[in-house]
Amino acid sequence: MDLYEYQGKQYFARFGIPVSPGGIADTVEQAVAEAEKAGYPVVVKAQVQVGGRGKAGGVKLATNEAEVREHAGNILGLDIKGHVVHRLWIEHASDIAKEYYASFTLDRGAKQYLGMVSAQGGVEIETVAEENPEALARIYIDPAIGFTEAQARQLVEDAGLDAEARDGAIGILLNLYRAYVEGDADLVEINPLILTPDGRVHALDAKVTLDDNASFRHPEWDDFRDIDEFDERERLARSKGLQYVGLDGYVGVIANGAGLAMSTCDVVNQVGGSPANFLDIGGGANAEVMANALEVITSDTNVRSILINIFGGITRGEEVANGIKAALGRIDISIPMVIRLDGTNAEEGREILATVTSDKVLSLPTMLDAARKAVELANAKN
Ligand code: GDP
Ligand code: MN
Numbered sequence: 001m002d003l004y005e006y007q008g009k010q011y012f013a014r015f016g017i018p019v020s021p022g023g024i025a026d027t028v029e030q031a032v033a034e035a036e037k038a039g040y041p042v043v044v045k046a047q048v049q050v051g052g053r054g055k056a057g058g059v060k061l062a063t064n065e066a067e068v069r070e071h072a073g074n075i076l077g078l079d080i081k082g083h084v085v086h087r088l089w090i091e092h093a094s095d096i097a098k099e100y101y102a103s104f105t106l107d108r109g110a111k112q113y114l115g116m117v118s119a120q121g122g123v124e125i126e127t128v129a130e131e132n133p134e135a136l137a138r139i140y141i142d143p144a145i146g147f148t149e150a151q152a153r154q155l156v157e158d159a160g161l162d163a164e165a166r167d168g169a170i171g172i173l174l175n176l177y178r179a180y181v182e183g184d185a186d187l188v189e190i191n192p193l194i195l196t197p198d199g200r201v202h203a204l205d206a207k208v209t210l211d212d213n214a215s216f217r218h219p220e221w222d223d224f225r226d227i228d229e230f231d232e233r234e235r236l237a238r239s240k241g242l243q244y245v246g247l248d249g250y251v252g253v254i255a256n257g258a259g260l261a262m263s264t265c266d267v268v269n270q271v272g273g274s275p276a277n278f279l280d281i282g283g284g285a286n287a288e289v290m291a292n293a294l295e296v297i298t299s300d301t302n303v304r305s306i307l308i309n310i311f312g313g314i315t316r317g318e319e320v321a322n323g324i325k326a327a328l329g330r331i332d333i334s335i336p337m338v339i340r341l342d343g344t345n346a347e348e349g350r351e352i353l354a355t356v357t358s359d360k361v362l363s364l365p366t367m368l369d370a371a372r373k374a375v376e377l378a379n380a381k382n
Contacts (some may be wrong), residue, residue, distance in 0.1 A: 001209045004047045006089040007224050008206025012345045017172055017190075022091025030070035032065055034090040040064060044071040048083035050206070051261040053122065055082045061093055094204060095249075098162055099192035101125050102173060103207075104180040113141040115151075115177070117159040117169070121192040135159075147177040148296035161195075169193065170202030184214035211319055233277065233300050240292040242279060249274025250307040251374050252297035252335070255292075256281050256315070264309045267367055268284040273375030276303045285315055287326030294331055305378035306337040317341055317349025325356050336377040339363045 009019040023034035035042045053059050058080050059362070060071035068090070078085045081124045081192060099122030107114040116137045120128050123375030129136050137158035141147050152173040156166045171194065178187045189207040196202060215221055237244030239243035243258065247265070253274045258280045265275040277297065281289050297306055320341060339358060341349045346365075353363040364370040 001212055001215070001221065001224065002049045003206070003224055004049060004087070004089075005045065005206050005209040006047055006087075007201070008116055008208040009089075011183065011208050011224075012176075012179060012188075012190075012203055012206055014318050015175045015183065016357065017175050017179065017208070018200070020091040020202070020204070022089055025072065025084060025088045025090055028069055028076065031088055031090055032068050035062065035065070035068045037091040038090055042068065042090050043093045044068060044075060045089045045091070045256070046078060046080060046085040047087040047089050047324045048080050048085055050081045050083050053080055058085065059132070071339060082366045091117075094194060094202060095197050095287040096192070096194045096204075097197045098165065098195040099204075100159070100161060100165070100169065101128075101189075101191045102169070102176060102193045103187065103189035103191075104141075104185075107140065110140055113143055113180070114145075115139045115141055115147065115155060117155045117161070117173070119160045120293060121161070121190075121255055122192075123284060125191055141177075145180070146181075147172060152177075162343060164199050164264050165195040165201050167261060168195075168199075172201055174201070184211045184218060184307065185209060195375065202212065203373045212329075218262045228286045233296060236299055237279070237296045240296065242281065242289075242293060243276040244280075244296060246300070246304075247277050249276045250302050250304045251277045251371075252279075252300065253309070254279050254293045254297065254306065255309040256285055256320075260309060260311055264367065264371070265295070267371040268375065271368070271372045271375050273371065273378060276300050276323070282350060283313070284316055285320040286371075287330070288323075290323045290327035293329045294327055294333060296332060298331075298335060303335060305374045306333075306335055307374035308337065308339045309370065310339075310341050310343075312341065312343030312345060312349065315344075315347035317351055319349075321349035321352035325352060328356055328361065335360075336374075337361045338370045338377065339376040340365065340367050342367075351378055 002013050012334050019167050022038050025031035025034050041063045044060045046053050063070040101118040101121035103116050116138050120135050152170040154170045188207040190203045192204050194202050231246050233246045251268050253264050253275045255264045261278050261280040268275045
């Protein structure tokens with residue numbers, strides 16, 4: 001899960017990393033109110049999950065109410081690299097003496113954590129890394145040993161941070177590492193990390209990616225979930241713990257395994273149809289999961305037929321078939337459904353399915369035939 005800047009700053013604050021006081025605003029009026037609270041001058045910042053907002057006109061300084069109105073009005077609704085701005089972050093503006101860069105991430109190739117610091121922050125760090133790689137000081141960190149103060153000191157010295165910034169930067173790096181490891185993040189990045197003219201070091205931007213695989217041990221992350229980002233179907237699917245992505249088509253797709261679910265969407269396209277969604281029900285296909293999946297699929301009013309594509313692996317065909325059968329008994333489905341069941345004990349499974357097939361529920365042995373049939377039924381319904 002990627003956090004917005006304002007969420008990233010809330011996250012950093014929990015780990016003792018200094019950020020500027022501010023608040024969020026979804027309207028010009030709210031922006032004015034937040035600017036009053038933060039105290040002028042303020043920065044009006046677009047909240048979109050894409051870098052380079054500054055260059056795109058999404059970060060503006062305002063010294064009075066009229067300027068806040070002007071900038072907030074311009075930035076709300078702005079399209080930044082395909083992301084439309086619906087929310088602003090208004091914070092008290094900082095005086096900047098120097099802009100640095102700091103991050104921790106996982107270097108998959110090296111199988112170690114990678115800490116990076118540069119005295120040339122603010123600009124696009126990719127450009128620094130490409131054109132002037134020695135300006136980006138790096139350290140590999142063994143997760144079993146951790147990140148020490150001595151290493152932090154080495155890093156800021158290697159990066160050539162100004163002497164008066166070093167102690168502050170070291171403190172922030174140690175906390176940033178904690179935010180990375182204890183917080184179960186995949187990436188924590190501060191760009192720019194600034195030195196103020198009066199010698200304080202401070203995070204002006206925040207980029208945080210949390211590791212979704214760790215969300216079970218972070219109930220507090222629920223605050224970060226941007227419910228507005230999901231459509232109604234995705235919200236329902238999420239509440240049922242299903243891996244679902246809404247698409248624009250009309251054939252509801254249920255498959256087990258992400259690869260098979262993607263292939264199923266491809267095959268629906270291949271035979272001239274259009275999938276309404278991607279839905280991976282995972283390894284088990286019991287009645288509960290199947291009923292939930294069908295409920296989510298049928299909540300989508302665009303869906304005109306359903307294609308269930310299950311390949312029995314560890315989950316045997318008859319278990320899957322019994323799951324489908326029980327789910328059909330639980331919810332009333334008026335949309336035609338085509339089931340393709342293959343893999344372990346497919347024959348046994350199909351025999352069970354034969355007891356529930358009707359003109360609404362068909363069972364076909366191959367993926368291609370099943371997809372064709374599902375598309376044909378959807379078109380017939382049109
Ligand atoms: P990004 O372009 O999406 O990375 O957005 P940032 O939050 O990093 O802001 C871009 C640039 O705006 C920074 O590199 C700063 O130069 C400038 N900026 C942001 N906040 C302030 C501030 O409080 N005061 C000043 N003077 N400049 C700021
Ligand atoms: Mn930035």
